[in-house]
Amino acid sequence: MRDERLANGLRLITLVDRTTPVAAVNIWYHVGSKDERPGRTGFAHLFEHLMFQGSENVTKAEHLSLLESIGGSANATTWLDRTNYFAVVPAEWVELVLWMEADRLRTLLVGLDQENLDNQRDVVKNEKRSSYDNQPYGGAYIELFEMAYPKGHPYHHPTIGSMDDLDAASLQDVRDFFSTWYAPNNAVLTVVGDIDEAVVRGAVERWFGPIAANPALPAHPDLTLAAPLATSRKTIRDRVPDPRLHVAFRLPPLSDPSLPAAEVACQILASGRGSRLHRRLVRDEQVAQDVSLDVLAFAGGASLAVGAATLRPGASAEQLEKSYGEELARLAAEGPTATEMERAVALIESEEMAKLGDPEELADEIGGYATLLNDPGRALREVEIYRAVTAEQVRDAARAFAPEHRVTLWYEPDGEASA
């Protein structure tokens, strides 16, 4: 893996993998919904859409069509800590992708007009309707984040943002957002695949080299959480077919060496048919249709563990919640068995094997660790990190699931026709 910086601050990481003749190009910009100002929520994500609307040498909506026409695919995502743009293409086309990424970083505002802004604002509103408003239980994550982080904390509000804020967005607001955050010194560019590192390096110098750094890049907001999470509870009556329990707990941030143990704890509790929660709630007591508990890792303040279990028709909601909580407490008290640790590590080893064979996923993980931890090599060391996790560490990590630090959210059918 080569890790270098251009004079303008752009970090370039390259990794050669000749297994398949493809190249993955990935850019992480260190700007996410945590960086949004009050009254301007949803900007980071709206901006992600505008990045596909054309620049000086690429016309509106041509970006994706051009990538498709060379046999590639591309997308982008926005999350609390970042906005990432990624493409995977036949290896011979890698320079065209680099050129397109550089063109929109250098000249996006040339192509940006009111019509594009209005159009993509409508698209984003429909994204919110599709993904949240019109889906049963669709608002659960928004609620959980608002309960798990205090009002005013940068992680409190949802990445999709407030529709009122999006309506209020002016062209000038959007221009300011771009000029502030979209700069080579706020980006990590990762290229993985069947590439010649010198060719990639030359192309990056050629197209990104002339782009000016932003010397006034603002600091990210303070993510410190003053107090531990206090327990809270909420019930939402909505058009859902069955009651569903959602829970959330704070975990250490991504940089904390104990986070991998928490991930192993979640895997032992809820991953697959052999996991503790599945065995007890779905198989033995038959109070749940499904169970989950997943880690969402964040850069600062606290990461989150979010869990869910849908009540089986006719079963007791109290019993479901009690059993869910008891399994978490049991892991914190007794720790995992040796076999559970062995199974968890074997599965993680296979997942890592899959990741190393997937240039797109590997490039994204490298970019993420470079951006958030200044440690791109961690993507290749993950398997050792998980192998080193001990049963005692898993037990200790599970203490984060204590009921006094738990957010509990129930969805209940609103009593009208559930379908």
Place this chain on the structure above:
Amino acid sequence: MSVQRPGPLTPRPYTFPRAYEHRTATGLRVIALPMPGRPLAAMQLLMRGGAATESATENGTAALLARLLTEGGPRHDAIRLVEAAELLGGTIGAEAGFEGVSVGSSLPVHRIAPMLDLIAEIAYEPSLPEREVDRLRALRLAQIEQAAASPRARANEAITAAIYDDAPYGRPIGGRRESVAAINRASLSARHAQLAKNPDPLFVIAGEFDPNEIFALIDASELARGVNGSGASTSPAAIPLTPDRPAAATTSDRPRVLLIDRPGSVQSELRIGRLGRSRLDAGFHAALVHSEIVGGLFGSRLNRVLREEKGYTYGAAAGFDFRRSRGPFLARTAVETSVTVPALVEARRQLSSPLSDAPSDEELDGARRYLIGTFPLRFGAAPPVAAAASGLTAIGLDLSELDRYRDAVAAVDRAAVVRVAEELEAESERIVVVGDAATVRAPLEAAGFAVEVQA
């Protein structure tokens, strides 16, 4: 353009993994596809006779049987099975499709020997415990209610039912309330017995290995012991999979809309479908190019207009679902309630646009290059390679299909694409809207649609 865009370097060669064949003494056909550099192997055993062979009253039996297989066999109950698989770093699962029931796994290639025995145990000798039959049937019924509450799932089920009436392709593979409620241990056991004796069971494996070593491992495993494959054929085509011809769409000349009422919906889920094509029909590659242009690519006619020009939706897509017999051609989108009618009108216009506005050179070139270029991207890992090989073999196609794919796509011309559009019978068109009937019914009728509302 003011700037010369960078062109390509010399393309590097790509070939689909070569397939090696073997037949065990007991009649199991084995296809192995070596993939150097891919230590995570994928495999699946396919027993013939899937949801396409089910009558309406049996609907969902194969799917529930698949779920029951992972409840274990004589040597491993469900918990011991999953623990054994996980200790190998592997997954083990079973799935029903129209063509058969498959048991599959993904795990590091150096540990596959014990997994072959686990697959054989649950595929050939499942315990089908009574208690788990009852539990999983109840869970499936709950899942059916969950799906009914999802506008997306509801629309998907309604459109295929509308196109196919009561033929197997018109039913959800997982079954409906009435048919699932009637499944019991005896019917599952009978279904399994039938699967086990159907001819031509198939085992496909992909990953980093020497195929001869893999064949030796399979010959020595339980997988090679439990098959006879000599039973009488229950032809997958015994039941017509599709209506002989499309039913008359309507008694009037107005296009008919099935409007499923979901009061208060902030979006309408739209589905427009027609009888599509069989994977075995000539012109498969032309149909792929047609689909990309009309509704596959981000820059397809449908998505370009509905999303990028009008802002009606987060996304719109259309394409063929290729099966042994004629699968559907479906368009899907979800649009803001207030634009339901203009979005539906515009979507229908774009779907049939190749008839009046033949694809441009740029569109043809873009779609062909997309299909050709993404082919290696799709097959970078072992699971999609094994799935593609199994899927083609299951419907009787030779794997040379995969080798000739890119040349065949490159040869598709404008006339072939227009022919695909012409062959999409207009009389087979069905339209489903899941949304707020109180708001959208009147505008739909005013726009000339014959609306049937379903609660």
